[in-house]
Amino acid sequence: MESLKLKKITALWVITILVLFLAAIVLGILMRLNQAEVINQEPLTFYTNMTTHGLTMIGIWFVAGMAAVNYLLQRYVKTSYTANLFAFILTVLGVVLLWLCTYLGKFNTGWTFLYPLPFKDLGAAPWATPLFLVALTILGLGWLVWSVSMMAKILQRYTLAQAFAWQHLSKQPKSETPPFILITMITLVGVIAALIAAVIVIVLFFAEYFSKGSFVNDALLMKNLIYFFGHTIANEMLYLGVAVIYEIFGELSGRPKWKTTWYVSLAWNSALIFILTAFFHHLYMDFVQPEGLQIIGQLASYLASLPSVAVTVFSIIVAIYGVRIQWSITNCLFFLGVIGWVIGGLGAVIDATISNNIVLHNTLWVPAHFHTYNAMGNVLFSLGFFYWFTTQHVSKLVISKLTKFALIVLIISGIGFLMAFYIGGADSIPRRYSTYPEALTTGPALARMGAYFACLYLLVILMFFYNIAKRCFAILSAPSSSVGA
Amino acid sequence: MKQDSILLFFCLLAITATIVFVWVFRSSIKAEERTPGIKNALQKRFWFLLILVVVFGIFASVTLPKSPYFAFAEEVPAKVIHVAALQFSFFLSEKSIDPKSPSGDNIELPLNKVVEFRVTSLDVNHGFAIYNPQMRIVTQTQAMPGYINRLRYKFTKPGIYHVLCLEYCGVGHPVMQTTFIVK
Amino acid sequence: MLRHFICTLFFSWSLIVFGYGAPANLDEEQNIYAQIYNAPIKLSPTQAQVSLADIYNRKPMLLAFVFTRCTGVCSPFLLQLNETLRQISGKYLYQVVVLSFDPRDDVEAMQSLSTRLHLEKSTQWIFATTDSITALNLSLGFDPIWDSSTNQFDHEALLVGVNTQGYITKKLLGIRGDLELRQMLASINNAYIPSYRLPADNDLFSCFTYDPTTGKNIPNLGLLIIALPALVSFLLLVCIAFFSRNKAAKWTE
Numbered sequence: 001m002e003s004l005k006l007k008k009i010t011a012l013w014v015i016t017i018l019v020l021f022l023a024a025i026v027l028g029i030l031m032r033l034n035q036a037e038v039i040n041q042e043p044l045t046f047y048t049n050m051t052t053h054g055l056t057m058i059g060i061w062f063v064a065g066m067a068a069v070n071y072l073l074q075r076y077v078k079t080s081y082t083a084n085l086f087a088f089i090l091t092v093l094g095v096v097l098l099w100l101c102t103y104l105g106k107f108n109t110g111w112t113f114l115y116p117l118p119f120k121d122l123g124a125a126p127w128a129t130p131l132f133l134v135a136l137t138i139l140g141l142g143w144l145v146w147s148v149s150m151m152a153k154i155l156q157r158y159t160l161a162q163a164f165a166w167q168h169l170s171k172q173p174k175s176e177t178p179p180f181i182l183i184t185m186i187t188l189v190g191v192i193a194a195l196i197a198a199v200i201v202i203v204l205f206f207a208e209y210f211s212k213g214s215f216v217n218d219a220l221l222m223k224n225l226i227y228f229f230g231h232t233i234a235n236e237m238l239y240l241g242v243a244v245i246y247e248i249f250g251e252l253s254g255r256p257k258w259k260t261t262w263y264v265s266l267a268w269n270s271a272l273i274f275i276l277t278a279f280f281h282h283l284y285m286d287f288v289q290p291e292g293l294q295i296i297g298q299l300a301s302y303l304a305s306l307p308s309v310a311v312t313v314f315s316i317i318v319a320i321y322g323v324r325i326q327w328s329i330t331n332c333l334f335f336l337g338v339i340g341w342v343i344g345g346l347g348a349v350i351d352a353t354i355s356n357n358i359v360l361h362n363t364l365w366v367p368a369h370f371h372t373y374n375a376m377g378n379v380l381f382s383l384g385f386f387y388w389f390t391t392q393h394v395s396k397l398v399i400s401k402l403t404k405f406a407l408i409v410l411i412i413s414g415i416g417f418l419m420a421f422y423i424g425g426a427d428s429i430p431r432r433y434s435t436y437p438e439a440l441t442t443g444p445a446l447a448r449m450g451a452y453f454a455c456l457y458l459l460v461i462l463m464f465f466y467n468i469a470k471r472c473f474a475i476l477s478a479p480s481s482s483v484g485a
Numbered sequence: 486m487k488q489d490s491i492l493l494f495f496c497l498l499a500i501t502a503t504i505v506f507v508w509v510f511r512s513s514i515k516a517e518e519r520t521p522g523i524k525n526a527l528q529k530r531f532w533f534l535l536i537l538v539v540v541f542g543i544f545a546s547v548t549l550p551k552s553p554y555f556a557f558a559e560e561v562p563a564k565v566i567h568v569a570a571l572q573f574s575f576f577l578s579e580k581s582i583d584p585k586s587p588s589g590d591n592i593e594l595p596l597n598k599v600v601e602f603r604v605t606s607l608d609v610n611h612g613f614a615i616y617n618p619q620m621r622i623v624t625q626t627q628a629m630p631g632y633i634n635r636l637r638y639k640f641t642k643p644g645i646y647h648v649l650c651l652e653y654c655g656v657g658h659p660v661m662q663t664t665f666i667v668k
Numbered sequence: 669m670l671r672h673f674i675c676t677l678f679f680s681w682s683l684i685v686f687g688y689g690a691p692a693n694l695d696e697e698q699n700i701y702a703q704i705y706n707a708p709i710k711l712s713p714t715q716a717q718v719s720l721a722d723i724y725n726r727k728p729m730l731l732a733f734v735f736t737r738c739t740g741v742c743s744p745f746l747l748q749l750n751e752t753l754r755q756i757s758g759k760y761l762y763q764v765v766v767l768s769f770d771p772r773d774d775v776e777a778m779q780s781l782s783t784r785l786h787l788e789k790s791t792q793w794i795f796a797t798t799d800s801i802t803a804l805n806l807s808l809g810f811d812p813i814w815d816s817s818t819n820q821f822d823h824e825a826l827l828v829g830v831n832t833q834g835y836i837t838k839k840l841l842g843i844r845g846d847l848e849l850r851q852m853l854a855s856i857n858n859a860y861i862p863s864y865r866l867p868a869d870n871d872l873f874s875c876f877t878y879d880p881t882t883g884k885n886i887p888n889l890g891l892l893i894i895a896l897p898a899l900v901s902f903l904l905l906v907c908i909a910f911f912s913r914n915k916a917a918k919w920t921e
Binding site for chain 1: 890
Binding site: 434 | 498632635
């Protein structure tokens with residue numbers, strides 16, 4: 001009975017996420033079309049679209065990872081249905097308020113809402129900024145309760161040392177921690193830290209808002225905190241997806257489940273520490289930030305990603321190389337997603353190097369790399385999970401000719417859409433420009449290329465959406481007896 | 486340009502990664518039933534990790550000294566240009582800028598001499614990116630309210646340079662630009 | 669160690685709260701990195717004139733402008749400067765040149781001023797006059813105005829930092845705190861600060877204050893706030909682990 005409830009709420013998450021995903025892709029395409037001068041939007045419209053696109057995408061893929069992890073966590077511990085439902089209600093409420101802010105209130109600071117921009121005249125309604133902060137508070141509260149509840153449930157079953165797989169660092173571990181638990185724990189700590197940073201940011205914003213000028217914030221501190229929140233949550237949501245791969249890739253391929261070893265434990269524990277300081281790389285061009293923190297930023301950016309990526313990639317290679325496995329749609333999406341993750345990670349490491357950042361910072365190189373590991377990485381992890389979740393059986397995940405074709409189109413569209421960003425980045429085209437000044441000659445052409453390939457991407461996602469949503473509705477409408485525990 | 490070599494480097498890495506993955510995928514497709522897979526995977530993984538760490542260690546130690554914060558720190562600049570960014574324009578001046586009534590001049594900078602920009606913002610966060618006559622970024626810093634960033638650079642090519650804002654600062658963000666001449 | 673850290677935090681916090689750094693005067697940004705006018709100066713009645721370059725080429729220089737008949741800021745300015753410099757024991761080289769901008773002052777008057785301040789024996793302090801004060805003032809953007817009704821110059825206390833190549837690296841107007849003085853000492857020694865903070869009156873939580881003497885940033889309350897999310901989440905983690913311990917034991921049974 002409990003498991004049916006969990007299944008239904010997860011199905012609800014999946015449908016909500018996919019609907020919002022389609023809407024957010026359309027916003028993205030509109031932005032690229034406007035930059036391409038194919039359509040002509042007011043700058044205010046462009047920037048409200050941009051703000052909505054960014055906030056929605058980060059929000060939905062974070063909760064996608066959380067919902068997937070929550071679902072799979074049931075295999076090990078009994079999770080709280082209430083916390084899950086609470087998070088769902090608050091997420092929906094928060095997203096509705098955010099969309100109200102951007103579309104009714106014309107709030108347009110971008111998802112980074114860098115202080116003091118939200119307090120300046122934005123051409124937005126006067127209530128937009130406080131409502132935005134309220135929406136953030138609601139989202140943050142829902143997610144904080146959800147992550148803390150999951151963490152508490154894990155810690156009821158495992159000791160602190162076990163949850164972080166520290167016993168695997170010794171030669172003969174007495175007990176075993178599944179990699180899924182390890183990665184989930186590591187990620188939850190980071191998520192909670194990011195959400196606490198968000199709480200502090202919101203408090204400081206409100207303090208200034210209500211003090212009416214007798215208290216002002218420090219722009220450097222606010223920027224640090226905003227990126228602590230923003231970077232960390234965007235990074236951790238990837239790890240949620242990776243945790244899912246560790247859990248189900250093996251069984252989907254008809255192979256043994258992946259095990260925790262000393263280097264898996266070491267790699268993820270180092271990710272836990274370093275991810276909390278990697279966000280400094282967003283402030284490389286703020287020379288006011290002490291040099292020491294900048295160097296920590298570069299090293300932490302390497303150390304947070306490198307071991308975890310290396311270990312995961314090697315695990316997947318070992319699981320596949322020279323082994324005949326069952327290639328299902330989920331496995332294929334996971335495999336493609338890992339490639340996207342690695343390539344996006346390479347782009348990220350290049351940008352996280354200070355001496356490169358000086359010519360790449362805030363150019364299209366930035367959306368280039370994060371779209372690589374999101375649109376062609378994390379999204380595919382989650383879609384893979386959605387497919388598996390809605391069928392619950394490998395035999396229903398066989399790849400048809402149409403699916404194979406769709407996957408090929410997905411790859412082509414991804415490469416085209418992302419190359420437009422990468423070339424633009426190398427060509428010093430700035431990000432977040434509604435239209436390009438005349439001097440930036442290649443900007444519009446690249447935007448057109450990006451927009452058309454993104455339309456292709458949208459088509460593939462529509463097909464996936466149809467397949468997944470159909471089954472989700474079946475789960476939702478199923479009477480409690482017909483869906484087995 | 487530096488950007489071209491970065492793009493090339495990235496493409497090479499991406500293609501290499503793709504080839505490895507495709508090769509692994511094909512080996513799985515072609516494999517017979519019930520093959521054991523990689524032997525001694527554990528040892529290989531260890532070496533794989535070690536090599537990666539060493540490669541990145543070298544990469545970090547080569548790139549870190551090239552960080553821009555202390556560029557031309559030993560030299561005395563030939564000229565100081567004060568920069569105030571304000572939604573949605575830049576004021577460049579050889580004199581310091583009054584925040585209450587900012588004004589700028591037409592700037593002409595010497596070739597092959599160190600120039601220092603003292604960049605601040607009078608309202609929100611802005612970017613201060615210098616584009617060469619071919620419209621490629623040569624250097625940049627951020628303009629943060631309450632702080633002054635000192636950016637030093639030696640221009641080696643004459644021509645008209647553009648300054649673009651690279652931090653989203655409101656709806657006028659894409660029109661926020663100015664130019665100066667180097668000769 | 670922790671106590672030291674907390675003290676530093678509190679100290680730097682109080683500096684900010686009590687508005688330690690006076691608001692930067694815009695005139696201070698004028699003439700920066702301009703070459704100072706190489707005026708001939710007279711150090712004593714017996715010696716011949718030397719050029720200012722002879723002085724600053726030897727050692728980076730703080731140039732203080734006063735006049736001996738001043739009933740206003742000049743004496744407290746020099747006293748305070750002397751006091752502050754004595755407190756700063758840093759790695760940076762400097763010498764102080766006190767120059768009169770009043771043409772009526774002669775070397776003897778300057779020498780008696782140094783005696784009054786008990787600085788006549790100091791090797792780091794030089795008192796001098798010049799006959800090219802107009803050209804020197806022009807190169808510094810300094811403009812004292814003679815007020816014949818009071819028989820005084822209407823002027824601000826001016827301290828100019830000059831490096832050994834004769835470039836003006838920093839200017840301070842008025843009597844200023846040790847932090848800015850240390851920044852000036854750093855600048856005349858060509859220590860490069862990539863950035864500096866403008867003073868703000870009602871800004872509680874800044875992250876750092878740059879200490880030019882050590883070249884390090886002193887952590888402020890803001891830094892603690894940046895570290896707070898990580899600290900709180902780890903604390904939360906330990907707390908949850910602690911309170912779930914009993915239940916965990918039941919599971920393993």
